[in-house]
Amino acid sequence: MSASEISPARVTLDPQTGVLRGAGVTESVKTLRQLAGYFRDEAARAAMDPETVLYRVQSYEPQPEGVEGAICCATTFLMPGRVGDEYFMTRGHYHAAQDRPEMEVTVSGEGVLVLMDENRQTRAEIMRPGSVHAVPPRTAHRVANIGTEPLVFVSYWPSETGHDYGEIVARGFSGRVRQINGKPALVPEPEA
Numbered sequence: 001m002s003a004s005e006i007s008p009a010r011v012t013l014d015p016q017t018g019v020l021r022g023a024g025v026t027e028s029v030k031t032l033r034q035l036a037g038y039f040r041d042e043a044a045r046a047a048m049d050p051e052t053v054l055y056r057v058q059s060y061e062p063q064p065e066g067v068e069g070a071i072c073c074a075t076t077f078l079m080p081g082r083v084g085d086e087y088f089m090t091r092g093h094y095h096a097a098q099d100r101p102e103m104e105v106t107v108s109g110e111g112v113l114v115l116m117d118e119n120r121q122t123r124a125e126i127m128r129p130g131s132v133h134a135v136p137p138r139t140a141h142r143v144a145n146i147g148t149e150p151l152v153f154v155s156y157w158p159s160e161t162g163h164d165y166g167e168i169v170a171r172g173f174s175g176r177v178r179q180i181n182g183k184p185a186l187v188p189e190p191e192a
């Protein structure tokens with residue numbers, strides 16, 4: 001019997017920092033300019049430096065988006081800060097294949113995962129280092145950084161899932177994570 005070679009992983013995720021490295025890892029950046037219309041206080045957003053980086057995402061997608069056959073993962077590095085009283089946050093989305101779930105694992109920082117079901121019922125979970133969050137099917141998800149350090153978390157989802165941002169652009173979430181009396185709160189957002 002001849003021994004076959006045991007090869008090193010082609011991609012690594014640093015458990016301390018969340019940094020993904022290796023063949024096929026891509027990176028994207030979202031600035032305040034790209035989040036026009038997402039925050040409650042659009043005037044406050046427009047008055048800030050539009051090149052302010054809100055978050056970076058490093059992704060490892062073994063299959064292209066929308067093609068089945070793999071589990072994807074991505075690390076999001078979400079900066080601390082606020083637009084008015086609303087904490088810096090990701091855009092948020094539903095999945096295009098609505099029955100596909102997701103999982104979030106927090107690496108560092110302090111955040112809130114906002115989950116909105118198809119009836120627009122919103123709830124939220126605290127994200128802390130090591131916390132694991134199941135995003136059920138048909139549930140829009142967005143993350144807000146309520147701390148003073150970058151919030152780093154890793155997301156896992158099936159490659160065939162796809163992302164649908166349109167509904168959130170059109171109607172937003174029914175609750176927003178805002179600083180009220182010095183503390184984070186999930187505040188219901190009246191429909192426009």
Ligand code: F6R
Nearest residue numbers: 057074076090091092093155157
């Ligand atoms: C993947 C996923 C995350 C987000 C990332 C950025 O399905 O939910 O990797 O894509 O946190 O947030 P969005 O995509 O909402 O700008």
Ligand code: ZN
Nearest residue numbers: 093102141157
């Ligand atoms: Zn997702």
